[in-house]
Amino acid sequence: MAFAVTIEPTPAADRASLFARVIGLTQRESELLLHLVRGSDTRTLAHGLFMSEHTVQDHFKSIFAKAGLNSRRNLIARATGVM
Secondary structure, eight states, X not given: OOXXXXXXXXXXXXXXXXXXXXXXXXXXXXXXXHHHHTTOOHHHXXXXXXXXXXXXXXXXXXXXXXXXXXXXXXXXXXHHTOO
C-alpha cells in the first residue's frame, strides 16, 4: 500500500475550523473563533450574532479554557498556526 502526501497552503479559516473540532468547541464557539480569525472585535461579533458583548466574552472564556490559552492573540496564533 502506498500513500501520497500533498503539502499546500491552507487558508487560516480552514486551519481554525480544524482546530475548533480538535479541541471540542461547540458550534457557536467555532463560529465566534472563525469571526475572530477574520478580524472581528467583541462589539462587531455581538451585533452580527445578535448577542450581548457579555455573552461573547463568556463564550471566549470557554474557548480559552478548552484551548488552554489566555488571550485572543495566542488563540488566533494557535488556531491558525501563525506564530
